[in-house]
Amino acid sequence: AHEFQPLNLALISWGLAKLSYQAEAAFEALCAAATSQIDEFVPQNLVQILWACATCGYRDDALLYGASRVAKRRFRDFSSQHLS
Numbered sequence: 001a002h003e004f005q006p007l008n009l010a011l012i013s014w015g016l017a018k019l020s021y022q023a024e025a026a027f028e029a030l031c032a033a034a035t036s037q038i039d040e041f042v043p044q045n046l047v048q049i050l051w052a053c054a055t056c057g058y059r060d061d062a063l064l065y066g067a068s069r070v071a072k073r074r075f076r077d078f079s080s081q082h083l084s
Helices: 006-018 024-036 043-056 061-073
Strands: none
Touching: 006 024, 006 043, 024 043, 024 061, 043 061
């Protein structure tokens, strides 16, 4: 079992971004955990973690690749709000 579920990862990353917390080690760990369970993310949580990374200027290619794969496969699950 994973220590943090997708919702937890999304909320933690969102909170760090809202605080403008520039902690590369934290985002590295969050993104690694998210990537390992990327198929379990619902659109809202996936968008939240991607937004948080972008807001804090953190780029994780494995997360971006995984997220794009999930978004392509589950495109119909995303609302216009998720895509904005």
